[in-house]
Amino acid sequence: MDHIADHVLRTLWYIDLLASQGQPLSQEGIDNFARSVPPRDVRRDSLFGGLSAMFGESGRVLRKPEPVASYLLEVGWIEPFQEGARLTKIGKAVLTASGQEAAQLEATDPEVADVALDPQDPLVYVQLTRRLQKAGAGLLVDAYFKAESLVWLIESTNLRRVLISSRHPKADRDRQTIAVALATVPNSSDVEVRHTNDPALHDRCVVSANGDVQLLGSSVNGVGRHLTAVITPSTDISAVYRKKYEDLWQSAEPVDPQPVQA
Structure with missing residues (x-):
């Protein structure tokens, strides 16, 4: 689903995983996760901008994940649940349509x-x-x-x-x-x-x-x-x-x- 940012799909997966375990994420927690930087989500020539000169590298952030909680609420993909949020039926449909349903099931299966x-x-x-x-x-x-x-x-x-x-x-x-x-x-x-x-x-x-x-x-x-x-x-x-x-x-x-x- 190229029209949906990778970090949005990743966050949907994480929200659903935690809600299913009775530990729903707050909006702040959702955005913290969405903006958390796995190595593939942010491409840098150098991680530490202040160290560029020291190691002969010029670096800048080329793409940075943005917060998603307000957006997910606005489009109806998540809804309030207990002290946090969970996926709506629409959100689950988006996650399934993304082709990541198998990855989600595997991630919750301790026997894999x-x-x-x-x-x-x-x-x-x-x-x-x-x-x-x-x-x-x-x-x-x-x-x-x-x-x-x-x-x-x-x-x-x-x-x-x-x-x-x-x-x-x-x-x-x-x-x-x-x-x-x-x-x-x-x-x-x-x-x-x-x-x-x-x-x-x-x-x-x-x-x-x-x-x-x-x-x-x-x-x-x-x-x-x-x-x-x-x-x-x-x-x-x-x-x-x-x-x-x-x-x-x-x-x-x-x-x-x-x-x-x-």
Whole structure:
């Protein structure tokens, strides 16, 4: 449905999900979610405008999601419900017609183990976020993790550790921007980032707080550009990945916050 903005469909999905669980969103909550920035909804040449000169980049926001609650009420797609809102029959029809009904059902089904994240799906980051939320205060292993994903990680997941590689060609610059982000982004002190030059770090995965493992087909930076699989391996394979990356984490070097120099 090209005539409906992706973030509107994503918000409809989220409103319906929470209302069905007895936790309806307020209008403020709806707009906060709609304006929340998954990496695909805002394209930037550089996340931190003030850092552009430091790293030789010129950046500007090319597209920014707008609030949607008043619009959804006005067109009759949502209605007041308890202390928040829920979809009307029209809103549900729009959501179904968008082709995202299957994605919505999958997102509410805790038994779904594997999923393919289609870059054409406007809810692709909703699905990814839902998967990572299951990990609790876990570990993200992503060699190419970048600073522009840090805000999303902090605001939308409970992950508390990120392990990156210092071997790839742009590793030094990426590590520098992450260091500045850790000193700049609100609540970034909740997350610890470490780097390693060990060649054993090559697969991308999430190790949950309870020890479960999910394998990611691409870096979180690539979701929205490439078809990405999220797979839950068998118990024995999970144990191998868990030990491997917990050991790498223990030997990795921390990325310390680096305030911008005036």
